[in-house]
Amino acid sequence: MNKDVDRQKSDHEQHAEASTGLRLLHTGDEEKRSEIIPLQLLPVDELVPLSQSLITPALARFFNLNVQHCPSRQQSFGNNAGRKSEQRLQFHYVEQLDQIRHLQEEDGAQNADLSEDFHVNQALDDLFRSQIIASGCGAVKDGDVARLAGTKRLQTDAELLNTFGALHASDGSSTHEHAVEEFGMTQSVLERENSSNSGDGATGSSGCGAGGSSGARTLKRPRLVWTPQLHKRFVDAVSQLGIKNAVPKTIMQLMNVEGLTRENVASHLQKYRLYLRRVQQGNPFSSCSNSSTTKSILTELEHTHHPNALMRVHISTAGTRPDTFFSSALDTRPSNITMTSNGHHSHVNSLNGLSGSVNHLLPQHIPSLLLQPVSHQLSQPMAMVKPPPPFNISQQFEPRLYGVKRVNSPPIRTSASASSDTHLLENMSVMNHAETHITATASSPPRRALTLFPH
DNA sequence: CTACCAATAT
């Protein structure tokens, strides 16, 4: 059961954990391989009381937020309750972030200031969500946040990111890099408690019990969250390898993401394959499209088996629930995408200011993987495959990604020549919400949750 | 013994 956990714990992770000091406690069999001292929660006094806003007044003001307190949440901060508290703390963040988001949405482009700071806001949002929330690191101190918000507004995303990175690093003796790595691993919510404390199962997935008195707690590695970035890497890897060689291990290596385990990939791959299968059967974008639509698209792809094959697709992304990670990260509100991957127009009407590189995300890789025997690329399996640069999670928060100002009404026209990287999120966005209509103008897109692999 | 992978669990 835990054998893999033990076996696959990467050296990197160990290192990161050791130096970060943020790692969740590991005990039991973990000790076999590492002299890492089980690290528990941060000292109670370092945690922000839940009765207190997790967003400093400065930050709140910065975002025009009206932060209320959540006294009711203030609970025992006992050692054993630490985890739970942390989680609540995270939720608290979520709420506040949502608040921010909503405010922004409502204000829309109206408010120039907000609009202008959108990228910062967005970055903040995502950072918080994906790092604090997803990573399960609830240890953000007031001072840090304050520093983050700064007396003066942050000028650049980079600054924000750096600050944030430092924030994490500040917790332990870890370096920024390590912190980033740690979180970059996108380990998310601390799952799974140990046997002992069934306690108040109300909240469901409780955190990993703090070391408490008796050890014997085997903490599991937090769930990996397949962020668009990660997924992109994944898809790229698979594409390069071709179905034939696309096995977990290889993919993992190609992805070159620190801390990513084979299991992670295997699991994802499994799902991905299911997705591909679905698509193959003529049901790519589950959502609306009737098979006919889908089919024609596929047919075209089939006939061309070239990424840039001609295909005219009208994509309309449905509204989404603003509370999933993806929706957060991708910010996919109703949008329309009309593209012609023929190398021509790519019009995007979206709040994101998506751009033309949309073609990139269409089931493009599918034909190469399924519809065609993946010829060219496969000739030199590993040799020619160029592993992308090591995945530094900070990439996930590439400033550029948030550099787009949000514009509500006017459709944004962008050249399709933009680097694909820049539009990673956008791509994923579409990918996730994609609903294809060869014709229509999907007026009332059904609301549905985001999925990496629409079904 | 490792890695795949489909099934199953959380």
Added chain:
DNA sequence: CATATTGGTA
């Protein structure tokens, strides 16, 4: 759902 874990198998 999305991921993790398991267990049979190559």
